[in-house]
Amino acid sequence: MNGTTPPHSIGSLSARTGIPVRTIRFYSDTGLLPPTRRTRAGYRRYDDAALDRLRTIAVLRELDVGLPTTRRVLDGGLSLTEVATAHADATELQIRALRTRLSLLRRIAGRGSTPEEITRMHRLTRVASDERRRLVADFLGGLDAGTPAAQSAVAALRTAVPSLPDEPSDEQLDAWWEITELIADDAFRARLAQAELPPADEDALAGTAPEEAADLLRFARLAVTAAMDAGTDPEGDQAVPVVDAVVARFAAALDRPDDDELREWMACRLEVGHDPLVARYWRLVWTVNGWHVVPGHLPFQPWLVTALRTPRPRSHGRRRPVRS
Template sequence: MDATTLYPIGELSRRTGLSVRTIRFYSDSGVVAPTTRSPAGYRLYDLDALLRLELLCTLRELGMNLATIQRVLDRELSVAEVAAAHADAMDVQIRVLQRRRSMLRAVAGRGSDPEEIKLMHRLTQLSGEERRRLVDDFVEGTFGAVDADPAAVAMVRAATPDLPDGPSSEQVAAWVELAELVGDEDFRARMRRTARYQAAGRRLDIENDAGEDLMEFTRQKVAEAMESDIDPLSDRAAPLIDDLVRRFAEAFARTPDTEFRNWMARQFEEAHDPRVDQYWRLVWIVNGWKVVPNLTPVYPWLIQALRKERDA
């Protein structure tokens, strides 16, 4: 290829794969102007024009607009600068698409109705700053009192939920449930009550009074039920709960009736409310942490089972 050779527009088309009409458009736009014209008035292009046209094709394939390409060809911008800017822009587009894909999969998995879909979309579209503000409002509304336990506040803040840029459908669903949960005043009251126990690692009165042997037996039996995937609200859980209630009633010299079951549930709820336990599970899912920290995993199951028996 000779630097002094001039190419007619047809040859340029053959070498670049662009149509003659497209090359004329770029020529008329001044992006790749002809080097000269033949005596008959036909456009002729030199090697530099051919190389500019090939670069233009490459940049267009990468999604750059014509105005930006013109500045690159005129050396007002470097290819590196433009490539970096476009890569950043594509990162944003990819994150948006990933979030939309995750939301759609969550919608499909949950069988969401139109109102829930609107809520999910609104919540997942919040910026990082808006999501942090939502959590800060929850912490302030829950622990903003003068007598708030600093250890409890620190524990909640240390595990702040933070939806990633490219969340999975499970993380989207967990974030939506979490966002609804933290706005619930009843939940905030439960969190205030239980967080003090969890942050301080305090034992419950019922644990102290029942004795370590009974508590260890209870944890073991409930853990076995959980490992066997026994639903605490199912009939399969009833024999275990009946036995545990009888044992606790003997320890406390009480009658193993509905009133006593209700009392047991309230005692365990002081530090292990099922909704609070669900909050921590959702936080771990949203943050993508591998191990879900359940401070005492058997108690939420036990509380649900006791409440079911009470309502029966």
């Protein structure tokens, strides 16, 4: 400044930037913000370039850039682009961790988890993606299918491995946690290993002509899928007209009374290959993997079996249908 004293004292820099005097003095003492010159009395003075340097330091520190990296940027040894790219990646990882933590806290608050459950859920959120894949692979590899039909079911399971994305939604995290709870359950693993693939519609109703069986199952699928899409509880009152309509159609087609015996006969045949807990596992896999649920594609049988076996008064009296 042509021999004149630079205009800014540490107090002036603090007033202009809002940075505490102690912090500015620390930057100056460590050489990050060297004074432009000193007065005869030894006081530090800074020019406008130093003021701009201090503002840059403040921005980098606000972004959690460390002091060594900040020094390299100021000295020209590292570009702002390189620093921004590296810290953008680091910030993205922090956001993912915070999103996972938020989901964990919401889950704990919503279900009144025990200390053991909290510890387990926290551990699961810290499991890396390769460890998650190994966890599922070990589970599927350990399934011991005892029958040819069960072997086919296990083979199908191994083609659809749940894979939690790097940025899961709350719904995907919830589904992942439920999957880990299921695959840790010995009883569920036994059920899954013995689960058979469902028969084709034309083969599902033993003793019924294939075309007639396929037609009945198509009718049931349409009626039940609509109820499922509407969120109807199979054990609730709103399920009554749905299940009554399906049973009436079966009774008329099979020339049987609409009674408890027919309903149990239907339930026994429809539950083959449709374990409700296994169906739940499949739905969770779809959620974790972010697969689009095609209307009418998910199994309707578990819903209908539950509705058929729920004790309650029906919307019409028992009668023996008459074929038209």
